[in-house]
Amino acid sequence: MRLLSHNQHTRPVVLLATVFACFALFDFNQGRFLSIATLTSELDTFCTIGLVALGLGATMVIGEFDLSVPGVFGMAGCIAVLSGVEHPAMGFLLAVLAGLSAGIIQGLLIHRLRLTSIGVTLGGLLITVGVAYVLTDSASIPYDNLDVALAMNDQYAGVFTSRTLMTIAVFAIVAVLASITRIGRDVVATGSDRNAALVAGVNVGGILVGIFAFSGALSAMSGALLSYSLASASPAGLSDVLVPAATAAIIGGVSLGGGTGRPLGIAAGVLTLAAFRSGFSAIGAEPWVSDITTSVALLFVSVLDAPALAGRFRRLMHLGDPADLK
Amino acid sequence: MRKAILRLVPPAMGSITPLNRFRRLDGSQIRAILHAVFILALMIAALATPGFLSGPALQSLLTTISFIGCVAVGMTLVTISGNILALSLGATVGASALVVIAASNRSGLAEAIPLALMFGSMVGAVQGALIGCLRANPIIVTIATSVLIYGAAQPITGNAAFYAVYPTSDSLLNARLLGMPIEFVVFVAILLICQFLLSFTVFGRNVFMVGDSFNAARAAGLRPWATIIGAYSCAGAFSAIAGIMLALRYGRASMEFGLGYDYSAIAAVLVGGTAISGGQGSAIRTFAGMMIIGIVQVVLLLQGFRQEWQYLITGVIVLGVVLLSPPAGR
Numbered sequence: 001m002r003l004l005s006h007n008q009h010t011r012p013v014v015l016l017a018t019v020f021a022c023f024a025l026f027d028f029n030q031g032r033f034l035s036i037a038t039l040t041s042e043l044d045t046f047c048t049i050g051l052v053a054l055g056l057g058a059t060m061v062i063g064e065f066d067l068s069v070p071g072v073f074g075m076a077g078c079i080a081v082l083s084g085v086e087h088p089a090m091g092f093l094l095a096v097l098a099g100l101s102a103g104i105i106q107g108l109l110i111h112r113l114r115l116t117s118i119g120v121t122l123g124g125l126l127i128t129v130g131v132a133y134v135l136t137d138s139a140s141i142p143y144d145n146l147d148v149a150l151a152m153n154d155q156y157a158g159v160f161t162s163r164t165l166m167t168i169a170v171f172a173i174v175a176v177l178a179s180i181t182r183i184g185r186d187v188v189a190t191g192s193d194r195n196a197a198l199v200a201g202v203n204v205g206g207i208l209v210g211i212f213a214f215s216g217a218l219s220a221m222s223g224a225l226l227s228y229s230l231a232s233a234s235p236a237g238l239s240d241v242l243v244p245a246a247t248a249a250i251i252g253g254v255s256l257g258g259g260t261g262r263p264l265g266i267a268a269g270v271l272t273l274a275a276f277r278s279g280f281s282a283i284g285a286e287p288w289v290s291d292i293t294t295s296v297a298l299l300f301v302s303v304l305d306a307p308a309l310a311g312r313f314r315r316l317m318h319l320g321d322p323a324d325l326k
Numbered sequence: 327m328r329k330a331i332l333r334l335v336p337p338a339m340g341s342i343t344p345l346n347r348f349r350r351l352d353g354s355q356i357r358a359i360l361h362a363v364f365i366l367a368l369m370i371a372a373l374a375t376p377g378f379l380s381g382p383a384l385q386s387l388l389t390t391i392s393f394i395g396c397v398a399v400g401m402t403l404v405t406i407s408g409n410i411l412a413l414s415l416g417a418t419v420g421a422s423a424l425v426v427i428a429a430s431n432r433s434g435l436a437e438a439i440p441l442a443l444m445f446g447s448m449v450g451a452v453q454g455a456l457i458g459c460l461r462a463n464p465i466i467v468t469i470a471t472s473v474l475i476y477g478a479a480q481p482i483t484g485n486a487a488f489y490a491v492y493p494t495s496d497s498l499l500n501a502r503l504l505g506m507p508i509e510f511v512v513f514v515a516i517l518l519i520c521q522f523l524l525s526f527t528v529f530g531r532n533v534f535m536v537g538d539s540f541n542a543a544r545a546a547g548l549r550p551w552a553t554i555i556g557a558y559s560c561a562g563a564f565s566a567i568a569g570i571m572l573a574l575r576y577g578r579a580s581m582e583f584g585l586g587y588d589y590s591a592i593a594a595v596l597v598g599g600t601a602i603s604g605g606q607g608s609a610i611r612t613f614a615g616m617m618i619i620g621i622v623q624v625v626l627l628l629q630g631f632r633q634e635w636q637y638l639i640t641g642v643i644v645l646g647v648v649l650l651s652p653p654a655g656r
Contacts, residue, residue, distance in 0.1 A: 065465065067589075114653035116602045118410055122592060123645025130638025138634045235634075243413075243469055256463045291477025298470035299456070306460035 012252045012268035023279040038282040045274035047163045051222040055215030057249035057266040062191040063258025064117035069219040071128030074237035076220030077227030081143045088148045099220020107212030111205045132235035140234040149231035175263040191258030391620040392509035396568035398591040400561030402612040407557040408537035408604030409464035415565040417475035419584030422569030427488040427579040450562020458554030487580040520609040537604030597647045
């Protein structure tokens with residue numbers, strides 16, 4: 001319990017190991033959870049949610065929140081499908097550039113006008129959703145270049161697809177950059193105490209704009225890859241990503257208060273969520289079992305992270321000074 | 327000669343031009359002017375739109391804003407109390423609609439409506455307890471509650487709608503009061519109750535104090551957790567009212583009823599000018615925000631804009647209004 005409540009770095013790994021162990025025990029020798037099909041399904045969920053969770057988690061690490069990720073995700077998928085029939089790479093690039101631009105504009109507005117990220121990114125969400133509807137005339141659109149769709153789903157080593165490998169590569173690069181360069185340290189410093197970071201010489205504005213650009217670009221990348229993989233795009237988005245991404249980031253040790261969280265922790269959080277979904281599906285449970293379990297786990301994590309939990313607990317046990325627990 | 331006169335005039339007086347007057351205004355005055363210009367432009371656009379003042383257009387506008395408006399008024403209380411983004415209110419709308427239809431099929435509307443109200447209020451109170459007593463993060467708690475409600479509804483409903491055994495809409499919600507749809511009357515009643523709570527009661531004063539500074543409110547001898555539980559309970563109850571009205575109007579209930587209401591409600595709160603960091607705002611402001619968004623959508627519809635352009639232009643307007651809001655304290 002102490003590992004879960006006090007160490008944000010080990011918690012995601014402990015949770016992931018616990019979830020895997022529970023499913024493996026439940027599925028003892030039946031080969032439903034510990035199978036190639038379940039692993040492939042988990043990695044598929046990891047691809048869809050992972051990059052969005054990484055970007056959203058980064059905004060949470062600096063103490064902000066990017067509500068626009070589902071809008072950028074859907075818009076990028078539409079841009080990629082519309083512009084990438086002849087030249088898929090160009091379509092992908094345009095989609096990522098659109099997400100990057102959306103992130104930069106939002107970051108600049110938040111920084112320059114000193115506005116709250118919730119308000120600005122809510123506007124960003126509504127605008128990007130609107131752009132996606134305008135681009136597609138409010139209809140789902142098929143992607144005619146089926147060669148690309150097939151190539152996206154080609155499997156390597158039995159379980160990996162191009163999408164999986166790209167997602168893992170992005171996580172690895174970001175994890176390395178966060179641990180060996182100044183950027184990672186500055187991001188955490190910005191989220192921990194913005195004024196102290198400013199005094200210490202951190203380019204807080206640059207970090208803020210950069211993180212929102214990063215979030216926009218990763219959401220767009222994820223949306224474009226999913227659209228190529230499913231050979232279609234929808235202005236409503238092919239998948240609900242905000243709630244799972246926020247859940248994965250939080251399970252992965254990111255604190256909404258800022259200053260806490262690592263890329264590998266977020267990866268573990270996404271894998272935990274993916275294990276919940278694929279694991280329950282593999283053992284034949286209804287989808288709602290996964291939803292309820294995930295929400296209970298999220299409530300559990302939120303209670304563990306609650307600043308007043310220890311005080312309330314002490315008061316309950318009559319061990320602390322009631323005066324400071326009012 | 328002109329140079330001589332200018333030398334006699336103090337520099338400050340010599341530089342009073344309309345442009346300089348504008349430059350001397352502080353941020354809040356400039357924002358107030360831009361708000362006024364925006365509202366004036368919107369009113370002119372609305373009045374210049376053929377059919378805007380027609381009965382059907384106004385009825386449609388008032389009915390549409392009533393459902394989301396109830397949720398937005400609840401969101402206002404939660405936002406003023408310093409807890410941004412109650413992302414579970416949409417799920418509460420859908421679940422309350424299910425409760426009222428299921429209960430009315432068993433024991434009639436007289437028992438079903440209080441039961442649904444109690445359900446919404448309890449869902450809000452539990453979240454308020456976690457947030458107020460333990461200081462758990464409001465976004466995480468409300469996201470988790472939303473997933474929990476949608477997850478729990480699946481085995482109960484089998485992903486299908488609940489239908490009322492007896493028709494409900496004919497008897498209740500097709501009625502008019504002073505020519506206004508009954509949903510709008512209910513919404514205005516909720517709005518006035520919320521504004522009364524905020525302006526004239528100890529609870530309302532506490533909501534502002536807790537939203538302004540949780541620690542200061544605690545130091546002043548308040549019980550912030552009780553205030554936060556109260557704010558979330560009211561938000562849950564107001565969302566339940568939206569669910570009840572939707573269920574009665576359509577004679578059925580589905581978890582799809584509340585989809586997207588959270589974002590629409592927070593957009594109305596922000597457009598109305600309630601401070602997202604808490605401690606400032608009013609239900610009347612949210613009503614204004616709701617009306618602005620509703621009028622923009624009706625004007626765009628009547629001007630022949632397709633739905634996709636309505637989404638985009640509404641988004642631009644919401645962002646524009648957010649940009650006019652005062653800077654956040656960092």
